[in-house]
Amino acid sequence: MKMEIKHLQYVLAIAKYKNLSYAARNLFITQPALSHQLNAIEKELGEKLFIRSTHSVEITEAGLIFCEHASEVLAAMDRLYDAFDSGESGMRHSISLGLFPFFRYTPVNKLLLSYFGEHRDIIGSLRTVENYHAFNCIANGTLDFAILKCRKDNIPDVDHIVLDREPYCILASADRFPSDKKSISIAEVSQLPFLTGAKGTHYYDDVHSIFNMFNLKFNVVFHNTLEAEWLINMIENDYGVTFMTGAAAETLAKRPSLVALPIEEGLETTVILAYGKTAALSTRNKQFMDHIIRNYPKYQEG
Numbered sequence: 001m002k003m004e005i006k007h008l009q010y011v012l013a014i015a016k017y018k019n020l021s022y023a024a025r026n027l028f029i030t031q032p033a034l035s036h037q038l039n040a041i042e043k044e045l046g047e048k049l050f051i052r053s054t055h056s057v058e059i060t061e062a063g064l065i066f067c068e069h070a071s072e073v074l075a076a077m078d079r080l081y082d083a084f085d086s087g088e089s090g091m092r093h094s095i096s097l098g099l100f101p102f103f104r105y106t107p108v109n110k111l112l113l114s115y116f117g118e119h120r121d122i123i124g125s126l127r128t129v130e131n132y133h134a135f136n137c138i139a140n141g142t143l144d145f146a147i148l149k150c151r152k153d154n155i156p157d158v159d160h161i162v163l164d165r166e167p168y169c170i171l172a173s174a175d176r177f178p179s180d181k182k183s184i185s186i187a188e189v190s191q192l193p194f195l196t197g198a199k200g201t202h203y204y205d206d207v208h209s210i211f212n213m214f215n216l217k218f219n220v221v222f223h224n225t226l227e228a229e230w231l232i233n234m235i236e237n238d239y240g241v242t243f244m245t246g247a248a249a250e251t252l253a254k255r256p257s258l259v260a261l262p263i264e265e266g267l268e269t270t271v272i273l274a275y276g277k278t279a280a281l282s283t284r285n286k287q288f289m290d291h292i293i294r295n296y297p298k299y300q301e302g
Contacts, residue, residue, distance in 0.1 A: 098129035098146035107299035166246030
């Protein structure tokens with residue numbers, strides 16, 4: 001195993017909370033994942049850092065030595081990043097962020113405006129991205145973070161925090177259905193002209209997997225991956241329908257020309273904040289993560 005900064009953070013959190021479940025919760029990972037990482041660290045070092053019991057962990061002498069040096073490394077990293085964040089280097093800190101295409105119709109829009117409004121010394125670099133491309137950019141470091149919507153079974157092995165789960169709806173022209181129709185089944189949707197992303201994108205794969213769950217085919221009439229406004233215009237003109245989730249569906253359904261019908265089978269998507277291995281190191285990036293995690297529920301309710 002190659003030791004990374006996050007492994008130092010894991011051990012320090014376990015030492016702080018003296019409990020794997022509490023440490024995992026504050027690290028935004030699962031307890032089994034944290035336990036697996038600790039086992040790998042101890043195997044790499046050839047030393048036991050903690051003695052584990054059913055309800056707690058006790059740090060060993062080797063663990064104390066590890067934590068002492070890990071704290072020094074993280075403090076040095078903080079000083080390094082703070083030198084750039086504070087402007088000592090003559091450079092302004094920047095945060096690169098990928099976003100799902102309909103973010104501007106959701107509370108994510110106001111959430112980001114509030115953050116960058118409060119931190120005008122930070123340069124934000126925002127772009128709408130397709131999920132597969134976003135995950136690649138997170139992996140190669142060209143994106144620090146990405147706020148995405150994914151089917152739970154289509155999230156790859158990438159560091160992420162679950163922000164919310166949202167129900168699927170069908171977004172359609174208000175002229176397509178009777179005004180008293182309140183929901184729709186997947187079987188009904190399979191008979192409608194469908195607008196989705198290009199083949200090879202997560203948009204297409206998610207739609208394909210949903211219909212496959214019910215042994216149904218779907219009637220694609222147009223591929224549109226990132227042009228959100230054009231897709232909405234096509235729906236308003238009754239060219240076809242598409243899946244929409246959560247707040248975006250509610251916001252767009254306020255237009256007289258559109259309607260959002262809940263899927264009767266109760267399907268959900270997962271909203272995640274994905275981040276790269278080095279994204280959480282900077283003090284400013286930590287602040288950004290904390291802002292998103294702490295305020296996302298508030299903006300959803302608002």
